[in-house]
Amino acid sequence: MKIIYKKPEPITKTHTTYCPGCPHGIAHRLVAELLEEMNLTKKAVIVWPVGCSVFGYYFIGTDAVEAAHGRACAMATGIKRVHPESFVISYQGDGDLASIGIAETVHAAARGERISVVYINNGNYGMTGGQMAPTTLLGQRTTTTPYGRDAKLNGFPLHVPEMLAAIDGPAYIARAALDSPQHIIQAKKFLKKAFTAQTKDLGFSLVEMISACPTNWKLSPVEAMERIRREVLPVFPIGEFKVAKGVE
Template sequence: MAEQMKVIYERPTSWANKVTHYCPGCTHGVAHRLVAELVDEMGLVDKTIGVWPVGCAVLGYDYFNFDSVEAAHGRAPAMATGIKVTNPDNFVFTYQGDGDLASIGMAEIVHAAARGWPITVIFINNGNYGMTGGQMAPTTLLGQKTTTSPLGRTPQANGFPIRVAEMLAQLDGPAYIARVSLDSPVNIRKAKSAMRKAFNAQVRGIGFSLVECLSTCPTNWKLTPVESMERVRKEVMPYFPLGEFKVVEGVL
């Protein structure tokens, strides 16, 4: 009987056997798992270098069995560039939150995308600064209350949210840009498929790739995990539509 049993679910081998520090209902764990599955499936564990951000994923390097470095706040794309040029055959990805990537690190991400060199970016958009306690982020929605926009974000006081995927897709450099959501099984499967394309864009040497992941932050949103998923669908997706914004030829 035993040899007929089929493995349908297991821990990815590139996943270190550790309990994460993420809050219940946070989708960082989902995004991490997708990275680990793809590194496994694409046989990349020996040539991967992860570049981790400052933010909730600051300890991300602890959870994987591949080489990793910890970047300064917002500088992961620059650091990844430095790593990639020394060993172009390696697989180099950054994993960044919205404060890291879209606020302090905006210059680095725009120029990395404009250079178009094959590195991959996993961008977690949860609409606030999670680790520091829920302050307003560049992705915080209008009307959204945070610890630094206590009455809700207004254009007059705080300016408008930034749609990173759409913005970077205007550049000639990127090979693949998509926005996905981690709110439901079907969207997670789609997210994995987008990430696979993003990984492939690098592995095949085509160019820069980025997947923006709509994520949850139940602790700072002050919602339950289930309510958080609903909020993503009802409030976040209308402003940050899902889809592929740039797919150059050869990306699959």
């Protein structure tokens, strides 16, 4: 029998702390697969965020640091600047990256820091119990928008890749989705380009991954994936927003 797929080596034996059906684990596997395929595991330092993936270093077996909430891009900058040989990944959620850490993200991008950001957008603060995030859709009910997100009160969802694509520092900016095998294959292709942007010293790279939060969305894992296609992707379309020469 020929092996078609095999769990990548950097995925540790430790079972994740994520809820059943949480796509964080899919994103972890994609990161791990690429580290293995691109021979980067031993060079990698992953900066983990505050959020559900706060324990990420238990699940992907690389050198790792744990950042303060929102500061992952700054911490990643510090590591990469003094140790350019390291392959530096910042793994962040939407509350971490797009709310409390938006300044660090935008400026790391503007400086063209040679770091790769995995940005998980599930439209709410999962770990703290499902509060409104900057990415929460209009009308979406969360524990802090019990009547649905109202643009007059809470403003509009933040489109990070579109924002970052407007500045000059990034080498690769894309949005993928983790809802289906097809989209997951595409997400990996995007992420590979993001990693390449760093290995080729081209600039900052970020891939937003549209994710789900079945627990706080109060949907089954399968229904949550359906909701991504039905409600989220029309607002957050998949695509590549910036591709520098050489990333391909």
